[in-house]
Amino acid sequence: MSQYFSIHPENPQARLIQQAVAILRNGGVIAYPTDSCYALGCVLGDKEAQERIRAIRGVDEDHLFTLVCRNLTDIATYARVDNRQFRLLKAHTPGSYTFILEATREVPRRLQHPKRSTIGLRVPEHAVTQALLDELGEPLLSMTLTLPGEEGPLNEAWEIRDRLEHQLDLVIDAGACANEMTTVIDLSKEEPALVRKGRGDIASFGFEEEY
Numbered sequence: 267m268s269q270y271f272s273i274h275p276e277n278p279q280a281r282l283i284q285q286a287v288a289i290l291r292n293g294g295v296i297a298y299p300t301d302s303c304y305a306l307g308c309v310l311g312d313k314e315a316q317e318r319i320r321a322i323r324g325v326d327e328d329h330l331f332t333l334v335c336r337n338l339t340d341i342a343t344y345a346r347v348d349n350r351q352f353r354l355l356k357a358h359t360p361g362s363y364t365f366i367l368e369a370t371r372e373v374p375r376r377l378q379h380p381k382r383s384t385i386g387l388r389v390p391e392h393a394v395t396q397a398l399l400d401e402l403g404e405p406l407l408s409m410t411l412t413l414p415g416e417e418g419p420l421n422e423a424w425e426i427r428d429r430l431e432h433q434l435d436l437v438i439d440a441g442a443c444a445n446e447m448t449t450v451i452d453l454s455k456e457e458p459a460l461v462r463k464g465r466g467d468i469a470s471f472g473f474e475e476e477y
Contacts, residue, residue, distance in 0.1 A: 270427055272440075283398060286401075293308075293315055296434065301361070303410060305334070306322060310406075311374075322413070323409055323414065333388075334406040341365075344370055351367065361466055364387070366384050384454050386450070449467075
């Protein structure tokens with residue numbers, strides 16, 4: 267049965283953040299809020315926790331995880347970033363974007379796109395997520411909390427607990443999120459490519475809003 271922490275969305279309680287990170291480091295799978303919607307998370311190197319997330323989502327190994335990072339320094343550790351990409355990342359992080367970039371050797375091969383050696387990364391603008399990442403000291407491996415057969419993500423912590431309490435180790439309640447998935451931008455090519463229109467604005471990348 268999962269634990270349930272009510273954490274202030276703007277001033278996260280340090281004690282609860284520390285306990286949440288201890289659960290992660292002990293192999294836990296958590297549901298946590300972001301600036302887009304609730305997500306499932308675990309530590310980067312835990313294969314068993316990764317498989318638990320895939321089972322909850324009902325997806326196979328072809329469905330890729332996202333690395334949720336604290337800042338641009340984290341991104342540069344796990345992705346190859348040139349000057350053009352860096353300028354775009356700096357202008358749009360933190361924010362509700364996921365960026366696809368060429369992965370470095372720090373990213374296990376099983377987490378990369380099998381043909382392109384890319385990885386999705388993002389820096390959320392949410393105090394609770396940032397507090398978790400600061401305490402953890404490394405990125406979270408993450409997927410949006412959308413259940414099999416459902417169109418949209420779960421967005422209320424109490425509902426997440428009711429439906430997944432036997433599959434999760436922790437649910438963090440920081441109130442409802444925006445309940446809109448991130449905008450996904452592929453920066454691994456010569457020009458940015460829009461993969462998915464979500465919460466993040468696309469006009470600054472040169473895309474039309476009705477794309």
